Amino acid sequence: MSRINQAIHDIHYLDEMAERDTGLCRIHPLAKVIVTIWYVALTVSFDKYNLTGLAGMCLYPVILMILGELPVRRALVQLRPVLLVVCLVGIANPFFDRNVLFFIAGIPVTGGVVSMLTLVFKALLAITASYLLIATTSIGNICAALRMLHVPKILVTLVMLIYRYIILMLKEAQRVTEAYSLRAPDEKGIRYKVWGTLAGQMLLRSMDRAQAVYESMSLRGFTGEYRLKGMDRDRGKSRWYAVFWCAALAGLRTFPLFEAVGRMLGM
Amino acid sequence: MHMADALIAPAAAGTMYACSAAAAGISIKKVRLEDDPKKIPAMGVMGAFVFAAQMINFTIPGTGSSGHLCGGVLLTAILGPYAGFLTMIGVLLIQCLLFADGGLLALGCNIWNMAFYGCFIGGFLIWKQMMKNGISRGKIIFASVAACVVTLQLGAFSVTLETLASGVTELPFSVFAAAMQPIHLAIGLVEGAITAAVLLFVYEARPELIWTGEKGLRAGREGRLSFKNTMLALAAAAAVTAGGISLLASAYPDGLEWSIERITGSTELTASGPVHILAEKIQNATALLPDYMFRHTDAAAGTSVSGIVGGAAVILLCVLACYACRFFRKKEKHE
Numbered sequence: 001m002s003r004i005n006q007a008i009h010d011i012h013y014l015d016e017m018a019e020r021d022t023g024l025c026r027i028h029p030l031a032k033v034i035v036t037i038w039y040v041a042l043t044v045s046f047d048k049y050n051l052t053g054l055a056g057m058c059l060y061p062v063i064l065m066i067l068g069e070l071p072v073r074r075a076l077v078q079l080r081p082v083l084l085v086v087c088l089v090g091i092a093n094p095f096f097d098r099n100v101l102f103f104i105a106g107i108p109v110t111g112g113v114v115s116m117l118t119l120v121f122k123a124l125l126a127i128t129a130s131y132l133l134i135a136t137t138s139i140g141n142i143c144a145a146l147r148m149l150h151v152p153k154i155l156v157t158l159v160m161l162i163y164r165y166i167i168l169m170l171k172e173a174q175r176v177t178e179a180y181s182l183r184a185p186d187e188k189g190i191r192y193k194v195w196g197t198l199a200g201q202m203l204l205r206s207m208d209r210a211q212a213v214y215e216s217m218s219l220r221g222f223t224g225e226y227r228l229k230g231m232d233r234d235r236g237k238s239r240w241y242a243v244f245w246c247a248a249l250a251g252l253r254t255f256p257l258f259e260a261v262g263r264m265l266g267m
Numbered sequence: 268m269h270m271a272d273a274l275i276a277p278a279a280a281g282t283m284y285a286c287s288a289a290a291a292g293i294s295i296k297k298v299r300l301e302d303d304p305k306k307i308p309a310m311g312v313m314g315a316f317v318f319a320a321q322m323i324n325f326t327i328p329g330t331g332s333s334g335h336l337c338g339g340v341l342l343t344a345i346l347g348p349y350a351g352f353l354t355m356i357g358v359l360l361i362q363c364l365l366f367a368d369g370g371l372l373a374l375g376c377n378i379w380n381m382a383f384y385g386c387f388i389g390g391f392l393i394w395k396q397m398m399k400n401g402i403s404r405g406k407i408i409f410a411s412v413a414a415c416v417v418t419l420q421l422g423a424f425s426v427t428l429e430t431l432a433s434g435v436t437e438l439p440f441s442v443f444a445a446a447m448q449p450i451h452l453a454i455g456l457v458e459g460a461i462t463a464a465v466l467l468f469v470y471e472a473r474p475e476l477i478w479t480g481e482k483g484l485r486a487g488r489e490g491r492l493s494f495k496n497t498m499l500a501l502a503a504a505a506a507v508t509a510g511g512i513s514l515l516a517s518a519y520p521d522g523l524e525w526s527i528e529r530i531t532g533s534t535e536l537t538a539s540g541p542v543h544i545l546a547e548k549i550q551n552a553t554a555l556l557p558d559y560m561f562r563h564t565d566a567a568a569g570t571s572v573s574g575i576v577g578g579a580a581v582i583l584l585c586v587l588a589c590y591a592c593r594f595f596r597k598k599e600k601h602e
Contacts, residue, residue, distance in 0.1 A: 004322045011365060040372045045277050048435065078367045082271045089274060089436050096437035112437060119435055123273035127367045130272075134364045142364065152295050154307065158357040161311025162318065166361065169312075169319035177323055189324035195461050199320050199336065200468025203345075207476060210312035214305045222308075 004174045011167060017070070018138040024068035028238035029141035030148050035245045036133045040126045042253045048115040049101065054122065056257040060249060061128040068136050075131050079124060086123040090116040139163045165213075169206065176202060268422055268451070269362070269377055272370030276433035283429065284375030290383050291356060294349040306350060313346060314354040318361070325461050336465065337415040337458035339385015340394070344411070344466055347478045348390035355382035376429050380422040388421060389414035395480030402479055407466050412459030419455035423447040 018025065039060055046054045065072060097112035133142070143156045176198060180190060190198055214222075275283075298306060317338040325336075338358060342351035359377050362368040369377045397410040427443045430436055436443065469476055 003324075004319070007322060007366070014365060037371060040272050040370065041277050041280075044272055044275065044280075044372060082367055085269075086271055086273050089430065089438075092442075093437045096439070115435075115437065119273050123271050126272035126370050126372070130364065130367060130371055139361070139364065152291075154295050154298065155291065155353060155356060157307060158310055158314065158353055159360055161308065162314035162354075162357045162361055165312050165315035166318055169315040170322065173319040173323055187326065189326035191326055192460075192464075195325050196464030196466075196468035199323065199325075199461070199465045200472065202320060203316060203465060203469060204473060204476075206312050206316040207309070207345075207473075210309040211305070213312060214308040217308060218304070222304075 002174070002177075004170055004177065008167060008170050008174070011170075013074075014134055015138065017135040018141075020069075022067075022069055022136070024064065024136045026234060026237075027136075027241050028235060029137045029145040031238040031242035032133055032137050033142060033145045033149070034242055035249075036129050038246055039129050039249055042249050043125050043129070044122055045253070046118065046122065048118050049111060051114055051118050051121065052259045052262075053253075053256045054118060054125070056252045056255075057125055057249070059252065059257075060245070061125060061132060064132050064136075065128075068132065070132065070135055075128055075135075078131055079127050082123055082127055083120065086120055087116075090119040093119070165209075168209075172202060172205070268380060268419070268426060269359075269369035270373040270380070270426060270429065272372040274430050274433065274435055275370075275373045275376055276435070277372070279429050279433045280372045280375055282375075283379050287356075287375045287378040287383065290352065290387070291378075294352045297349040298353060301350075306346075310346060310350050310354045311357075313342060314358045317342060317354070318358055325457075337385065337411075337419070337455075337462045339382055339418060340389045340411060340414045340459075341462050341465065343386045343390035343414075344394060344462075344478055345469070345476055348386045348395075351390065352382050352386040355386060376425070380425045380429075384418040384421040384425075385414075389418040391480075393417060394478075398477075398479040402470065402474070402477060404467060404470065407470055407477075408463045411463035411466055412456065415459030415462055416452065416455035419451045419458065420448060423451035 039057070043054070043057050046057075064070075065075070093116040094110060094112035097110060097115060099111040100108040101111050101114055102109055137145075140160065143160050146159075147153070147156050177190070180194075180198065181187065184191065272280075317336065320336045321338065323336075339351065339355055342354050345351070346354060356378055359369060359374065359382065363371060363374055363377070393414040394410050397406050397413075424444065424447070427440070427447050431438075431440055431443065438446075466477065
């Protein structure tokens with residue numbers, strides 16, 4: 001599948017996931033946004049050698065994956081490109097930090113190895129949390145939550161508009177590139193001689209479309225604000241969801257749960 | 268260059284969020300001041316365009332690899348720095364949410380590294396300065412490449428500083444910077460070339476879309492070449508030539524008159540037949556300005572008015588002839 005096709009497929013897939021009628025999808029988006037930001041902030045705040053403390057944070061995505069009936073494989077696929085970048089940054093750590101922290105079966109484990117693993121683990125958890133948010137909450141609802149957090153109206157409207165037109169533009173880009181590849185089957189990408197013409201034509205058509213969009217929006221009464229649909233969520237449950245997870249995550253951040261369980265088991 | 272959450276410490280993320288929020292606040296204020304209701308939909312569609320265009324692979328000659336558009340500089344060149352910056356925020360937020368391209372916590376860093384430098388440094392310090400005294404193909408190429416290279420270098424340097432400040436890598440500053448800067452120099456050159464190619468096409472096709480920094484100068488080239496302005500300029504030139512310069516017209520006979528004078532001793536031939544006499548009578552009765560002068564006067568003003576009236580008549584005739592041509596051509600096509 002081409003990159004553009006994959007992107008269109010991903011967007012449709014996430015939309016369908018967010019529209020499902022599960023307990024997690026019914027939680028108010030503001031509660032989910034606050035918990036996600038809180039979780040990511042706590043996760044990345046762990047010390048670079050605190051791998052065991054960080055391990056406790058994986059409870060949140062594991063529980064939510066099960067409750068939200070989300071496929072784990074799909075989440076892992078999303079991680080690939082980011083993990084590659086994080087690994088490239090972290091790969092130098094074992095070479096520069098050679099202090100031996102502990103031994104496993106007689107094999108010395110250096111600080112560099114632990115910090116690299118911590119970095120990769122943090123990336124894994126943070127991306128999974130973002131994925132959990134978007135797979136259970138539509139962009140429209142996230143935008144509504146952002147408005148409640150007093151993010152400026154113009155910015156929220158802009159995000160909604162971009163999201164609305166992404167599929168349209170992606171499909172246009174797909175048509176253009178497909179037409180090009182049919183005429184130039186041996187080319188891997190777009191030849192430099194037609195860089196400007198190809199993307200420029202697309203841009204001009206986009207500008208014309210923007211004019212048409214504006215006119216049609218004006219006819220429908222657009223006055224600069226994108227009206228978000230009302231959220232008939234269970235506010236009581238959502239409030240408890242936010243309070244519970246914020247407290248639980250703060251507890252996991254301060255109390256090394258996995259280490260304590262290990263000690264109890266006599267390890 | 269999208270930073271993941273794992274590469275940033277909460278303190279550094281908070282600082283960068285504050286910096287980006289300040290820039291966003293100023294941009295929102297400026298866009299609101301423009302009070303252009305068409306701007307928001309244009310920003311939305313352009314954001315979606317940048318998103319889609321970045322998915323297209325442009326082959327880099329001789330390397331076998333490919334490059335992408337530089338969103339920040341392109342958006343600035345079309346929408347202006349403030350609207351471009353806000354559009355880039357929207358694009359980065361959606362990339363982060365939908366494609367895990369950059370993290371939620373690192374969004375402030377990504378906005379700063381990609382949108383701020385691309386739109387404000389590239390827009391105000393490079394693009395606007397270059398286009399200050401007029402726009403040209405050479406300037407577009409130079410400004411696009413320079414803006415992309417400089418802003419990507421600044422962005423890559425910021426990534427290095429933010430990562431080191433967060434303490435997530437053991438790489439020394441010099442090694443990290445030496446790894447980041449050269450690769451982004453190459454990326455900047457390629458992205459600059461692609462951006463320049465697109466902007467050159469837009470400049471040739473619809474120059475009024477290019478932002479030059481001056482209010483009202485956006486339609487610079489269109490202003491000179493639009494039908495209405497061209498006709499007004501031609502009319503003014505005709506009036507000046509006919510009304511003003513005709514005062515300096517030579518009193519000596521022209522080539523034909525000179526030849527007739529040499530043969531007959533006079534610049535005008537005298538009519539002899541009854542048909543000639545009748546035609547002369549009709550001409551004298553209908554001519555508004557006989558011999559380029561008012562009737563029964565020798566005033567020079569008569570020559571000027573003759574020039575203006577004649578010019579208008581010629582222009583009118585030409586316009587009518589053109590419309591007639593168009594009419595018959597259309598008729599032929601329909602048939």
